[in-house]
């Protein structure tokens with residue numbers, strides 16, 4: 001069985017019984033409070049993911065985004081909502097979590113990337129929240145976004161993502177990229193920084209710390225430096241094409 005590092009514990013990957021619609025991860029550890037009804041993804045609601053983006057984003061930040069091409073929002077969601085996204089990504093899985101001699105056994109999807117569809121609980125609500133952010137970009141920056149897509153991503157130890165821009169040559173459907181990070185207690189020694197070259201050619205290194213959303217122009221070049229610890233994120237793109245257009249409110 002492959003060993004990975006998750007949440008600073010050594011973790012065994014269990015291939016069977018993956019997290020999914022029929023097996024939602026619990027959000028409170030077994031035995032945590034036996035009298036309480038366990039909290040699962042199913043009790044989550046869209047409203048748990050509602051973010052007042054106008055409050056989170058100052059005019060100064062929006063101006064900086066236009067000028068420099070990138071911005072960071074920290075403390076995006078509340079604790080339970082973040083926990084739900086972490087659980088669904090496989091960063092944590094309290095359903096099968098068992099700590100024996102420092103070994104945590106966890107359900108983690110076999111593949112490294114998982115596109116978010118309506119079959120997800122947390123991920124799908126996350127996408128709706130991103131669509132609300134896209135509406136704000138459309139209203140304030142005339143960004144022309146028509147839908148968003150996202151996938152969970154998990155970089156194993158020793159892996160990164162070499163220099164690229166999110167629009168392959170000759171394509172321009174992706175307008176804005178956004179990456180939401182799920183990693184508690186991420187230290188600089190864990191590597192895995194996102195390195196972005198802004199519109200002025202300046203390099204920036206962004207740590208993939210939990211509850212942080214980095215937003216950048218999809219044409220900017222960027223790379224993920226080699227991670228020395230299992231690294232979890234949700235890679236997200238706001239697109240100008242209209243495959244699954246979302247309906248904007250009050251617009």
Ligand SMILES: O=C(O)CCC(=O)C(=O)O
Nearest residue numbers: 161166179194224233235
């Ligand atoms: O995870 C990150 O920080 C960036 C990922 C990325 O560049 C991509 O998926 O295209």
Ligand SMILES: [Fe+2]
Nearest residue numbers: 164165166222
């Ligand atoms: Fe990218």
